[in-house]
Amino acid sequence: LFFFDFVYPGIGPRMAAPDRLNHIWYQSFHQMEMAPQLIGASRESCRLYISHFLKGWAHRTNAFDDVLDAFTDNFLKAGNLAGGFAHYRASHAGRVAMMKGEAPRLPPIAVPTCVGWAEHDPLFPFGWTDRLSETFSDLDLEMFPGVGHFPHRENPDRAAREIAAFFARIGWS
Template sequence: MTATRRTRTLHGQRMSYVEACPDAVRSADGRDDAGDDPEVVVLVHGIAGSAETWTPVLQAFEATGCDRLLLAPELLGHGESAGVGGDFSLGAYANGLRDLLAVLGHRRVTVVGHSLGGGVAMQFAYQFPEMCSRLVLVASGGLGRGVSPVLRLAALPGAEWVLPVLASTGLLGLGARGLRLAASLPTTGPGAVGLREAARHAASLTERAHLDAFVDTVRSVIGPGGQRISGTDRLYLTEGLPTLVVWGDRDPVIPVGHARRAGELIPHGRLEIFEGAGHFPHCYEPERFAALLTEFCDANAPAEIDVASLGPRVASRGA
C-alpha cells in the first residue's frame, strides 16, 4: 500500500492530491467493493502547509492497515496545486474540495482538517452538508479569537511587501534552516516535531506563489486582533454529524482552550487531547492518531444530512 500523488485540472488550474489505501475500496477486478459510494477520508492541511503534513499518518495506516480510501488534497496556492492569484477564502477552498471530490466521483466523505484546514472542513460541512459523513477538527482555526502573534503580524498592512523582501534576501530560507537545526538538537525533545513542521511551512514561503497565497489567506481569516472568522455560533448545526476534536495541550499557535470550548458546544461531540503535543498532534503521535481516526469512523455511522434538514434548526435559533 503506497501513497500516490495525483493531479486533476479544475477550472484551468492544477490541483494536486495524495491518495493512499486505494485497495481498501477496490476489489481485485478493479471495481469498488462499496459500490458507487466507498468510504473516503479527506485530510486537509493548514496554512502554508501541504499534503506532506499527513505523511506520518499515512505511514501509520500503511503499517497497520486501512479499510478506507485516504485523500490528502493540496489547497490552491499550496504544495503542488497551482495558485497564482485567485480566491483564498474559506468558502473558495471548500468549493475546491467539492469540485475535486465531484470529479473523482466521491459523493460523501469524512473530512479531517488541521489548523486552517479545520476551518475549511467546517465550511465544507456547512456549505455541502449532504457530502459530509463525519467531521474531525485537529488544532482547528475558526473556534475562537486566539492565534499566534506571528500570524497576526502577517495580517498587518505592508506584509505583502515585507515578506517578499525577506524571501528574496534569503532570510525566510535562513529561518527555515534555523528551525530544522533546532529540531535536530537532542535537547529539543518532543518539540522537535513542531519545529520540523514549522520549518517545512516556512520553506514553502520562499516560492512567490505560495507566499502570495499565504498573505491572502491570512488576511481572509486573521486580523491584528486575532482570528476574524468564527464557526462557534454554528456548531449546533453539527447535531447528527459525528464530530471529533483533537488538540495538543501545548499548542503555541491556537490555544487548547478553543478545543475545550468546542467540545462543550458540539452536540454529542468527542474531544481528545494529546498530552505534550503542540500544534501538530497528528505528527506528534501518528500511530495514535491513525488508530483514533479508525476507531471514530468505525464507531459512528456516516451522517445523512441535507440542506432542507438544516432550515428548521437555523429558524429555531432565530425565533
C-alpha cells in the first residue's frame, strides 16, 4: 500500500486522525538517522522489530514464523535497513501533503484494477474502501476475509486463485 497511500484520496486524511497514530508511528521513526543502527544493533533487536510488524499486522499471527529468520537475515545485510527506511524520508513531504488534503488530485486510473482488501487489516480498515472508485474507474473490489495486512502470506492459495480469476475475467493471459 505504499504507492496506494498517494493515489487513493480516501486514505490520507484518515491516516492523519489521532486514533491512527499508534498504527503509523514507524513512518516517522524510519526517517531518523539512528533507526537503522538501533534496529540493527543486534540480531535479536532486528528480529524483534521485524516480528512486531509481521505478527502485529497479520490476522493469522503465525503466518511468518517459518520465514522470520530469513527476513531478519535479509534486513541485517549491509545497507538493507537504511535503504528500506530511505523510502520514508523520500516520501515524507508527499505523505504530509496527502494527510493535509493538499496532494494534487490525480485523474482516475482506468486500468482494470482488482483489490482484495483484507478484512482484519489494523492499518487500513475495510470501511476505507468507500472512495476507491474515485481513484480506480474500472474497479473489482472484494473483502478478503480471514486475513490481516498480508493476505498473500496469510492465505496464499486463495490469493493466487483470486489473482488468477481476476486476470481470467479481464481476458489477460
